Amino acid sequence: MFARALSRTALPSQSRLFSTSRRREADFTHAVIGGGVVGLAIARQLQARDGVSTVLIEKHSSVGTETSSRNSEVIHAGLYYGPDSLKTKLCLRGKEMMYETCKKNDIPHMNCGKWIVAQDDGQMDAISKVHEFAQSIGVPTRFLSPEEAKRREPDVRCEAGVLESPSTGIVDSHGLMQWLEGEFEEKGGICAFQSPVTKVEPLDTGNGGWAITTTSGGKDSTVTAETLINSAGLFAIPLSNMILPKERHIEPHYAKGSYFSYSLSHPKPKTLVYPAPIPGHGGLGTHLTLDMSGRIRFGPDVEWVDDPTDLRVNSKNLDIAIDDIQSYLPGIKREAIELDYAGIRPKLGKLGAVTSGKGFQDFYIKKEEGFEGFVNLLGIESPGLTSSLAIAEFVEGLLYR
Structure with missing residues (x-):
């Protein structure tokens, strides 16, 4: 008591x-x-x-x-972090534990999968490297044929190809x-x-x-x-x-990520959609995620800040983010994309890249x-x-x- x-x-x-x-x-x-x-x-x-x-x-x-409450709520597959990193080791083990725990205890979650889409040869090379890495650590990924991609998600553009990660999902954090x-x-x-x-x-x-x-x-x-x-x-x-x-x-660094909502019911993909990773970039691009009700949200962008308590959503990257979104979701209505919320990520340095490699x-x-x-x-x-x-x-x- x-x-x-x-x-x-x-x-x-x-x-x-x-x-x-x-x-x-x-x-x-x-x-x-x-x-x-x-x-x-x-x-x-x-x-x-x-x-x-x-x-x-x-x-x-x-x-x-x-x-913990201001992120994409994604259950990551472990595709980006390098073979010998703690991030890979703990992500792979954590993903397995997360699905098992959520299922056993009725915690809302969904194994919706993720697409990583490429629009040109350079981006196709990038997702091919993701696929090769995934295979080397035992994470399932596969390339979809243009016909299957069109049938499953007709609103998603993937001119050069699409890599599917079936073990990616979302959880109600x-x-x-x-x-x-x-x-x-x-x-x-x-x-x-x-x-x-x-x-x-x-x-x-x-x-x-x-x-x-x-x-x-x-x-x-x-x-x-x-x-x-x-x-x-x-x-x-x-x-x-x-x-x-x-x-x-150690000097602390903080990366704010703003998220954007979409107010219309179409287009409405049923899977997460990520653009091909850009080497050395501070994030994974403006990706499309879903919440447990199926609501679409986009983000995050990357903005370096000094104050970790400043959670104001920043609109300065909105036009760039919408351009990024329209590259893989061309039917989106620009005027229906609005500022939603922001989260801040603790960083060990400003040069840190999300994907493995330099920085x-x-x-x-x-x-x-x-x-x-x-x-x-x-x-x-x-x-x-x-x-x-x-x-x-x-x-x-x-x-x-």
Whole structure:
């Protein structure tokens, strides 16, 4: 009852579990900072272990209010990230876990597939390379004949060819996060909302552990934990810099992506449509995705910003985005495409490419050397949603296997 009551509030300044001074015995086995989909998945995974206690610390009043709820909600196949990358490894495992979990627990999702379309020889070469890579890692892809493409999606232009990814899908990210939160609390985990972290210090007991201070309403509260997991998303790098010495600090970068809606009922493809990837580009082009009700949305574009809280939808790229959309969906009505919402992705650098190759940036998920019991997750962008359950499994392995 106490844990349930606590789960919807900030960390109290005085309680049996929390104190404003360091203790010789930690209050919790694990403290997970960040209540996005990845933090939720990690907290649930760790709380399922015997004899542990886990607190999930989130600065907002509910889970998943930042990157986790402002994306394309795509279950990615794992086509772009390089054979030896964590992104590929965790995307492939996460995709499998995601479909299995959603099916078993009635979480809304749809295995709708994806088309990657080419309009000329250069783009055809690009999707051929995607196909070759997919085959090398065991991800199913196939080229469609012009006749089959025309029959299935008559409104989609694919002058040079189309590559189908049948294992791509979509998931209701909010439904997934509600399920993760419920599972975590059902296993005895505690959610501490409205608890922005303002200080993190190692305990001076000689046995490891961490003191995490939050500030809410002008009052400081401190909780102690044996292990600390930084899954703070957009604010993970600033949090990491709060803990690690200056020579190990990283500069945070933020890429805003604006999304666009479509107000007419035609054309209305039944599958996701992506343009051919452009090597070295900061995104995968203005692609067409669907939500669980079948509503079309386009995006995201890429705009580098300094403020990770600025979620205003930017219209400056709208005309370019519509030109991109009309290249593969020529029947679209320009005037029916409108600004919808924006999301921000945490980046490890501005030169990072989405696809493998020069400038590619992998997930950073490590036990930090010299900082016992500290697992750091940085640059967790796409395919973070798809990979979330596998990331949780991976973090548990870092700590316990």
